[in-house]
Amino acid sequence: MEKYDYLIVGAGLFGATIAYRAKKAGKKVLVIDKRNHIAGNVYTENIENINVHKYGAHIFHTDYKDVWEFVNSFVEFNRYTNSPIARIEKEIYNLPFNMNTFSKIWSDVYTPEDALRHINSERKEITGEPKNLEEQAISLVGRTIYEKLIKGYTEKQWNRDCKDLPAFIIKRLPVRLVYDNNYFNDKYQGIPIGGYTKLVEKMLDGIEVKLNTDFFDNILEYKKMCNKIVYTGAIDEYFNYSLGKLEYRSLLFKTKVINLENFQGNAVVNYTGREVDYTRVIEHKHFEYGNQPKTVITYEYPTDFKEGMEKYYTVNDEKNNELAEKYRKLALQEKNVIFGGRLAEYKYYDMDDVIKKALDVNI
Ligand code: FAD
Ligand code: UDP
Secondary structure, three states, X not given: OOOEEEEEEOOXXXXXXXXXXXXXXXXXXXXXXXXXXXXXXXXXXXXXXXXXXXXXXXXXXXXXXXXXHHHHOOOOEXXXXXXXXXXXXXXXXXXXXXHHHHHHHOOOXXXXXXXXXXXXXHHOOOOOOOOOHHHHHHHHHOHHHHHHHXXXXXXXXXXXXXXXXXXXXXXXXXXXXXXXXXXXXXXXXXXXXOOHHHHHXXXXXXXXXXXXXXXXXXXXXXXXXXXXXXXXXXHHHHOOOOOOOOOEEEEEEEEEEEOOOOOOOOOEEEEOOOOOOOOEEEEHHHHHXXXXXXXXXXXXXXXXXXXXXXXXXXXXXXXXXXXXXXXXXXXXXXXXXXXXXXXXHOOOOOHHHHHHHHHOOOO
């Protein structure tokens, strides 16, 4: 039997980063993935000459210089800046919450001082440290914006009342008193020209990859054939759910080709109200400033996770975090196995967090 230094379970960004580094260090590497393609959740597929983000819109943004340099060493990135539009019934607002949003919400807002007058008066209803997402949101931007742009979206996304969700989820979004629709505060941002699949293809160049191959179908065999395993799947699944099941949220994507050059004028439109069941509509060509004659759009519907679906989001409330911590302790005892990435660490990681972690692993 062939012997590998590293068997890497998962050809997503964590697995591909480790695979690249291990190969560069002269190690013999095998990457397996149960899907029929590489790149994990950042996989892009060419449809009508447009790079379609098959598992949801992915915008690369980071403050880590080493991560930015790393990804740019494989492919060129464009200057895309994420500026989603929020749509509720017949109204349109800019995101994240900034002066453009505030001046449209309140007709007497022209200056930051005007905006603060409204926000401060509305945030008074929350006294003390916010205890949940609703309180956190109101204390950030007030009740008017909470009800128009946050409550509906969040409850569709997580299928829970905002009072039962952790505050940290909403802290991801910037609140700014300047006219700036950039969704992120990070120093570097862009989309890989030619799609994410190309990025991961370059990372895995010259590395043996076996697709349609599930680690759990042959776990003992795989353990025998390598010195170290890098595992990027779900941590509870690795331990056969011995301590109980962690919760996840899933998504359903409905993708359509439309015979129109420009469907919605923006890559990302968030539907923040309850009048529709989807949370976002993505028009993929706008990530790369495409001018193809047709367009491809995707409706994103959040859904409860059921067996057989993809585990897109971890649910990092107290109960699940406690259970995940127990699994992480078990993982520490697992000899010669590195657990890394969103599902194996059970953390709400962005792409750059995942790559950063993988760059910091001792090979
Ligand atoms: P994954 O990409 O999930 O890779 C894990 C791989 O392991 C998968 O290919 C899977 O098939 C494989 N695998 C699992 N179990 C097994 C097994 N038993 N045997 C074999 N293979 C297995 N981040 C950003 O920075 N910006 C964004 O705009 C952004 N948008 C997002 C939008 C959505 C809808 C989602 C869900 C996530 C988004 N993210 C975004 C987060 C980003 O997708 C992740 O941080 C990143 O892709 C995680 O990489 P990973 O390698 O940990 O996992
Ligand atoms: N959110 C919201 N309204 C929006 C966009 C986001 O209320 O229009 C909230 C929602 O709770 C969401 C969180 O902010 O879960 C984080 O949003 P982000 O866009 O970072 O989510 P992701 O891209 O990870 O799905």
